[in-house]
Amino acid sequence: MARESLPDPERRKVLRNLWKAGAVILALEAGWTSYDFVRPRRAAGFGEMVDVGAEKDLMETLGDRRVLYSLAGRCYVTKVEGKLYALYQKCPHLGCKVPFCESSGWFECPCHGSRFNRKGEWLAGPAPKGMWRFPLEVRDGRVLVDTGKPIDGPPQGVRTVDQPPLGPHCS
Numbered sequence: 001m002a003r004e005s006l007p008d009p010e011r012r013k014v015l016r017n018l019w020k021a022g023a024v025i026l027a028l029e030a031g032w033t034s035y036d037f038v039r040p041r042r043a044a045g046f047g048e049m050v051d052v053g054a055e056k057d058l059m060e061t062l063g064d065r066r067v068l069y070s071l072a073g074r075c076y077v078t079k080v081e082g083k084l085y086a087l088y089q090k091c092p093h094l095g096c097k098v099p100f101c102e103s104s105g106w107f108e109c110p111c112h113g114s115r116f117n118r119k120g121e122w123l124a125g126p127a128p129k130g131m132w133r134f135p136l137e138v139r140d141g142r143v144l145v146d147t148g149k150p151i152d153g154p155p156q157g158v159r160t161v162d163q164p165p166l167g168p169h170c171s
């Protein structure tokens, strides 16, 4: 059976269109590759599971005067009696950010003077309860804080550790 072929002008038109389609596909792929290369990658942030570091490092470095602050998690990680805690930075009184005072070893709110120990338990001031906590877990040696699930701090009067001030207060 004889093969039918397109007349010359028709064949040229088909080839031209194939070339154009190929060029468009190549341009799209190049554009996507460039975009994929430069687009910002979203890191886990507040409200999500935040990686705050290697468990081994945290267990070795955190102590009475040393806590870890996580900007992404808006929380502090502390170690008390060999256990890690993640405390939300927001004061349970009126919401100021509560800094850690290295000299006293307490969390001391500069706004109205509430104070908390390294487990976030209320020690003094107008805050009605201790600092909120976040659940944390260890996965493959990394400590992950679930900043989407704040847990109410313990009420005033609950004190499960004895942490007298180590030195002068900051505020």
Ligand code: FES
Pocket (backbone or CB within 6 Å): 091, 092, 093, 094, 095, 096, 109, 110, 111, 112, 113, 114, 125, 126, 127
């Ligand atoms: Fe912290 Fe008032 S906001 S004591």
